[in-house]
Amino acid sequence: MNIVLSVRQFLNDMRRQKLRTAMTMFGIFWGTCAIVLLFAFGKGLTEAQMKSQKGMGENILIVWPGITAKEFNGLPRGRRIRPTDDDVRFLKQNAQTLAHISPENGRHMTLKYGRQTHRRFVDGVWPEYCIMRNIIPQFGSRFINEPDLQNRRRVIFLGDILAGDLFGDSVSAAVGKRILVNSMPFTVIGIMKSKEQNNSYRGRDNRTAYIPNTTYQAMFSERHSDDFVAQHKPQFTGEIARQEIFRILGEKYRFDPTDEEALAVWDTTEGFAFLKTFFMAFSSFLVGIGFATLITGAIGVTNIMNVVLEERTKEIGIKMALGARKSTILWQFIFETLLITGVGGVLGFAFAYGVISVVPMLNLEEFIGIPTIDGWGAIMMSCLLGLVGLTAGIFPARRAANLQPVQALKLF
C-alpha cells in the first residue's frame, strides 16, 4: 500500500478523532516519559549517593574505644579498651591488611580571623588522613605533613566552606594568614578542594578544620585519641581487616579477638554494599512503575485500534473488494499503531530529555545528583516502544485482516 496514502489516512483519522488519538498518544508519551525520567533520576541519584559515600573515603574502617563483653584468660568483662597513638603506630607497622591509618581527636573550637568568629569542629589528625578521606588541597596549598606532626606546629588546614566563612572573598589569599584557634595563633597551610559527602560521624569535612594530632594533644594534654581511621588494602575485605585489628590489639590489651564489643567498629564498605543493593532495588522499582505506565498506554492503544477497526470496517471492506490482500490490511494497522506509539514515544523521550537537561541548572545536584540517560538506555527504550507498538497493533490488525470482504462491507 502506498505510504503517502496510509499517512494521509492516518492524519485524517487523527483529525476526525482528535481527542481520542491525543489521549492515546498521551498514554504512550507519559509512559515513555515516566520510564526515561525514572530511569535517569534513579541513575543520577544512585551515582550521586555512591560518589558522596566515596567522599568519606573508600575501604574505610572507623574504630572507637569499647568495653569488653567476654571474659578472657581470667580477666573479667566490662574492661575499657582505649587505644593510644602508639597503638595506632603499632598497627601501622604491623597490620598486613591496612594501607593507611590515622588517629582522630576533635572538638568544637572558636576560630577567629579579623571580625569573623566561628565555632567549628577542629580535628587533630595524621598526614595520611587526607589520602583516606579524599581530601585534596586546593592549588598552592597543602595538608598537614610529617614535620608538622613531629614539631607540633601550629598549622591549620581548612574545609572549603569554613574557609569561605572566615575569609569571605579573599579565600585565595588565605594561605599563610594567621587565625586564632581558641585564642592561639595558627597558620593556614591549606584549603580543601570542594567534594561531595553525605555521610559522616562528626560533621562534613568541608566545614571542619584540621591540625596535627600532636599539636592537638599538646593543647589539651590528651594522651588518647577519640578514634582512629584505617583504610584497608583493596584486596582485603573490611571484615578481614577488622579481625586483624582485633587480633593485634587483643594481644596487647588481652581481650578475646572474637569479642565484638571490645572496640566499636564502623565498616563503611558494608554501608557501601548496602547502598549499592538498595539503589539497585530502588532503580528497578522506579523502572517497574514506568513500565507499568507504558503497558497501560499500550492497552489504551490496543483499545483505540479496536474502536478504529469498528469504524473503519467499511473502509477495510472497500479495500478488500478492490483487491487488498490480508497482509496489506495487517500492515496498514500495524503501521498506524507504530506511528501512534512512535510519535508518542519520541515526544515523551524529547520531553524527558528536556526535563533532564534543565535539572542541572536548578542546583539540586547535592540531593538528586545529575540525571543521565545513557546510549544503551535510549536503545533499549526504542526497542521497548517498538515492541509495545507491535503488540498493541497486532491484535486489532489480525481481527481486521481476518474479516470476509462482505462482512467488512456490511452488505448482507
Next chain:
Amino acid sequence: MSAIMDMKQIRKVYQTGKVTFEALRGIDIQVERGESVAVVGPSGSGKSTLMNLMGCLDVLTSGEYKLDGELVNTLTSNQLADIRNKKVGFVFQAFNLLPYATAYENIEIPLLFARVTGRKRRQRVTELLARVGLADKAANKPTEMSGGEMQRVAIARALANDPEIILADEPTGNLDSASGGEIVKLFNELWKQGKTIIIITHDASIAGQTQRIIRLKDGAVDGNGDLR
C-alpha cells in the same frame, strides 16, 4: 461464446446464533463472456448475496462456482484478492469511495494493490479520469463531488486494472434520473467494448437495456428469460 461464470447448485446459508437463513437455495446460472445481464427481484430475494458470491466477496456454503474456468471454492484468500483486483470490477450503490482520498487517489488504489508502478500508474489514472469525463476533478474529494460524479469515479476505479467483468449493485439507486442515465450509458459503452456487465437493479428501464434478465425470487431463479 464461452461461459465466464458458471454456477451450479449454489447455496448460501447465513447462521446467526441459532437462526439459520438460506439466502440462496441451489441456483444454477451461466454468464457468457461479453454478455450484459440484469439481476432483478424483490428485496430479500438474494440479489446482493448472488453478487457477493459472483465477485468473490463472500464464500458459498455449497455448490460449485467456476470463474473463467477456475474453481473458486478451492482458492486461497490471496488468490481471491487477486481476482477482485484484476478480474472483477465493483460498482456499488453507495459508491464506496474512500472519503479522505481525492478522485485521483481513489482510482489509484486498485493499481497500488496490483503493484503498478510510477509512470504507468499515473498514465492509467489520467486516462480513466478522461474516460469518465472527470479529468478536471482529479484533485476533488468525494465530498466535493455530485452523486453522478462519485459514481463515475467508482466506475473508473472498477476499470483500473481492466477487468473482464463489471459487477454493479444498484448503480443508479442513489442518483437522479439524469445522472443515472449517464451511468447506464457508460455501462452500455463498456459492454460494447467487450466487458461482461452484470447489473443488479430494481429499475426496469435499466434492466431493459441489458441482453438478458435473471429474476430471483426467494433465493431461487424465477425464469431465465427476457422480461422485456
